[in-house]
Amino acid sequence: MSKEQLYSLMKEREKDFEGMSDAVWGFAELCFNEYKSTALQREYMEREGFRITTPVARMDTAFIAEYGSGSPVLAILGENDALAGQSQAADVPEERPEAPGANGHACGHNLLGSGSIEAACGLKRYMEANGVKGTLRYYACPAEEGGGGKVYLAASGAFDDVDAAVCWHPAAENCVDNAGLACVTVRFPFEGRAAHAAAEPWNGRSALDAVELLCTGTQYLREHVLPSSRIHYAITDTGGGMGNVVPQHAEAQFIIRAATSEYMEELYARILKICEGAALMTETSFRGPNIISSYSDFVRNDAMDKLLLKNLKALMPMDYTPEELAYAEQFKPFGSMPGAAEAIDSSVDENTRREATGSTDVADVSHVTAISQVRVATTAIGTVAHGWANTAQGKSSIAHKGMHTAARVMAGALLELFTDEALLAKVREDFDAAHAGRKYHTLMPTDRQPSMPKL
Numbered sequence: 168m169s170k171e172q173l174y175s176l177m178k179e180r181e182k183d184f185e186g187m188s189d190a191v192w193g194f195a196e197l198c199f200n201e202y203k204s205t206a207l208q209r210e211y212m213e214r215e216g217f218r219i220t221t222p223v224a225r226m227d228t229a230f231i232a233e234y235g236s237g238s239p240v241l242a243i244l245g246e247n248d249a250l251a252g253q254s255q256a257a258d259v260p261e262e263r264p265e266a267p268g269a270n271g272h273a274c275g276h277n278l279l280g281s282g283s284i285e286a287a288c289g290l291k292r293y294m295e296a297n298g299v300k301g302t303l304r305y306y307a308c309p310a311e312e313g314g315g316g317k318v319y320l321a322a323s324g325a326f327d328d329v330d331a332a333v334c335w336h337p338a339a340e341n342c343v344d345n346a347g348l349a350c351v352t353v354r355f356p357f358e359g360r361a362a363h364a365a366a367e368p369w370n371g372r373s374a375l376d377a378v379e380l381l382c383t384g385t386q387y388l389r390e391h392v393l394p395s396s397r398i399h400y401a402i403t404d405t406g407g408g409m410g411n412v413v414p415q416h417a418e419a420q421f422i423i424r425a426a427t428s429e430y431m432e433e434l435y436a437r438i439l440k441i442c443e444g445a446a447l448m449t450e451t452s453f454r455g456p457n458i459i460s461s462y463s464d465f466v467r468n469d470a471m472d473k474l475l476l477k478n479l480k481a482l483m484p485m486d487y488t489p490e491e492l493a494y495a496e497q498f499k500p501f502g503s504m505p506g507a508a509e510a511i512d513s514s515v516d517e518n519t520r521r522e523a524t525g526s527t528d529v530a531d532v533s534h535v536t537a538i539s540q541v542r543v544a545t546t547a548i549g550t551v552a553h554g555w556a557n558t559a560q561g562k563s564s565i566a567h568k569g570m571h572t573a574a575r576v577m578a579g580a581l582l583e584l585f586t587d588e589a590l591l592a593k594v595r596e597d598f599d600a601a602h603a604g605r606k607y608h609t610l611m612p613t614d615r616q617p618s619m620p621k622l
């Protein structure tokens with residue numbers, strides 16, 4: 168095994184993936200609509216000699232690209248979706264949409280998908296040149312931003328024969344990050360009876376009252392839940408803007424999070440009881456629940472985390488030119504660390520057990536195969552995801568550099584797993600130990616046609 172040979176093969180094709188990522192940045196397609204982005208990538212991988220399967224799990228913008236045969240089966244995951252309203256002119260250090268209200272890549276998924284394909288293509292060339300045995304797969308996963316593409320893929324069994332997988336996310340830091348709370352996003356609609364609120368209120372039954380009682384009941388529940396849980400909500404239908412009409416319909420959107428999927432489902436069942444109680448008290452009908460999405464908790468795999476961290480550290484720090492540092496300096500004031508001494512974070516955070524604060528659909532994959540992911544700096548220090556400054560930096564040489572580094576980390580880690588049986592056995596042992604007594608289950612109705620969620 169020669170990582171140097173792998174990296175030099177990858178270096179030859181760097182420009183291809185910079186072009187691919189920049190093109191995907193320009194397409195800026197939303198969840199489940201990544202048609203142009205995935206067509207470009209599919210065709211590239213087909214030309215590279217991968218076998219393509221598409222659609223997958225009834226998703227047109229999902230595809231699997233496969234090379235080789237037999238055991239082990241190792242995979243790389245990618246995403247391509249943009250965000251609504253996040254359009255921004257490239258490289259401009261002030262908020263200036265290219266087109267007001269248009270979509271933009273404010274989470275760096277243009278780099279994410281293209282970098283993962285860079286890893287897959289580089290590793291394939293190495294495997295061919297050196298006769299490495301096994302099956303290499305790339306999964307194009309749609310709709311990470313709220314659509315839960317990987318949940319549909321996991322539930323369809325698409326990862327069932329995968330021994331281990333890797334993934335990455337563009338960031339303002341360098342670390343292994345496998346934290347994720349279990350989460351369900353759900354709409355709770357109520358139906359009452361409209362009436363004139365002054366002339367005949369006794370004939371009305373207020374759906375808004377039911378929503379208020381649901382929210383109040385939830386406040387009382389908070390005392391009696393594990394502190395790692397999070398319950399937050401928005402009233403998404405107040406029943407109309409007229410105070411003199413008893414609201415006939417009203418709705419709240421709830422997001423319920425917990426450290427494990429099992430406990431999240433328990434909380435969800437308790438809140439459903441509050442919904443029923445609220446309907447009973449107000450003589451309205453509870454017309455839900457309508458689940459938008461549901462993600463599992465992230466199951467960590469220590470052996471995979473160590474492997475990725477080792478590969479990341481070996482490639483750090485990235486060398487930045489004075490021009491790149493000056494470029495990043497312009498964006499620093501708009502991030503979460505405006506006074507930081509450095510313009511770009513070139514350190515590696517070695518903590519592989521960060522506290523989970525958000526949720527991700529990669530976590531569902533962690534329930535069906537061993538997976539770990541890295542975050543690699545592609546922006547100025549402190550640049551937050553889902554903001555204009557993130558979109559602005561998505562085609563920069565810093566972004567490209569981070570993408571190439573992430574691709575090498577993933578390709579290098581998988582090469583070790585392809586060539587070191589004992590290491591892969593350890594990864595599988597960790598997977599089995601972490602899942603003892605657990606069975607993958609999702610609240611998401613994965614038998615429905617995947618589509619853009621109604622928020």
Ligand SMILES: [Zn+2]
Binds near residue numbers: 274275276311
């Ligand atoms: Zn993202």
